Amino acid sequence: MDSKLEIAKSEPIWNTNNRVISIIAGLVILLFALPLFGMNSFYLHLFIMIFMHAVMAQSWNVIAGFSGQISLGHGAFFGIGAYATSFFYMEYGITPWISIFFGMFVSGIFAVLIGIPMLRLSGHYFAIATLLIGISFQVVFQRWDLVGAASGLWVTMTPEDSWSALQFHSSKAPYYYVFLMFFLITFFLVWLLSRSKLGYRLRAVRDDPQAALSLCINVSNYKIIAYVISAMIMAPMGSLFAQYILIIDPDRVFNIEISIIVLLITVLGGIGNVWGPIIGAAILVPISEYSRIYLGGTGGAVDLIFYGLILMIICIFRPNGLISFIPKDILERKKQR
């Protein structure tokens, strides 16, 4: 056997940079410890929003970054998740811990139903179609009396903090830990996905569908798989958000802004990279929250101006997102010379 081949085969499959692993482990421990240092309600809320938006952006990253399909209607799956938990809790007393999975399931079903016809479209056509799908969900829920129509649903409040009802009135810390757990689990699963056979094949579909077809990859099926996974990641965030604010309505949970924000976060952080959504959320969410505080209800739209400016700068100078500032051999897949 060729010695160069032997050397190549003996290389580890993945780059295990111990320093990076130590830093990540340290950050995770820090995130678990932060509320213990008496974080006030605002900072707990800020971190909750960062976790939530990072997961939402990661969901979008799976369909857009991994399989190359730009969806502009991803807010629909957030809304489905939100309504699934609230409706089943209010109508049947089903704990959100179960209805979260129901929301994921329904989102997955809708992703298949939407994906089969829509994913035949490509590029801009798919993006426009998903934009309209997202808006149509909002319109339908605005008129659907069973789920409160335009008024939405006011989740029945428990008298005390309740883990089974996923309601905490005395402190936001439990919410912080719930969102943190979902954040960590999602990122771990997407990290595994990116390194799996499925991850490789999705990137092939993204980079060149024709070449992918020549390698026995059914491009349409893989796009649908990515869309379903993406939808099922988005839905639990809607469910948790509903339990967090305890009031949902179509304008809030099916808002087109949700679909746009997740896109901005991902593009800013680095599309197609598992770490991109974390970086994007950690920067954009505080800008949004602080501008809301200092500039009024919706931040006087200054946050959107910031988003626009940052996005322009990124697109011109760093099209691969802020993640591209970090050397590739540290965080990305192994590349040795």
Place this chain on the structure above:
Amino acid sequence: MKILTVENLSKSFGGIHANRDISFDVEEGSILGVIGPNGAGKSTLFDLITGFTKPDTGKVKFFDKNIFGISPDKISNLGVGRTFQKLKPFADQTLLENVMIGAFVKEKDIKRARDRALEIIDFVDLIEKRHHFAKELSTGQRKRLEMARAMAIDPKLLLMDEVTGGVDQKTIPGLVELVKKLKNTGVTIITIEHNINIIMEISDNVLALDQGKRIAFGEPKEIQNNKQVIDAYLGTFDAA
């Protein structure tokens, strides 16, 4: 044994006949060279065989299986690999990752797929470039990448569109040797090639096309002396 049988294959785009009533067959383990001037329908023929373009009429049989009009992923899954005239590497992925995507067809386990991909990369003499991104490779190296990636699906039949097209003269002999090396592994090859000397050197049979029609099919010597081929494609070849 015949690995591929094509009968009366036709395809039109609007009023243009890209392929008209083309028939030929390929023996297992051989190399068929496809020649013809630009626009003769060579690449379209590849697209029709591999399912990238749906034929209008005709028959395509891979061994005994009818593959007429089947989707490209299903045809490749049967053991028909291909490369492209306009190269299609997964540009933002490394050479190793490119080939691993093909290797996953036969190997489900990531370690085994990686080992298999490395063996093929070694076979095409690019082992030292395994961690380079595809977009960083030269045209000749990307041609080897495409061959390696197609080989990774373990094809019985490999269609290669202009292996030596667009590369410098120094690179050509290495690619020709690689095609010969590939043939020695037992894989059947159909190759489109403009360089007539290469076709004569490597092919067992040659199919000549002109304006979408088959104008000749036979052994290289016959084709070389075929008047229609000389008129349509070779020009002054016999006088040279």
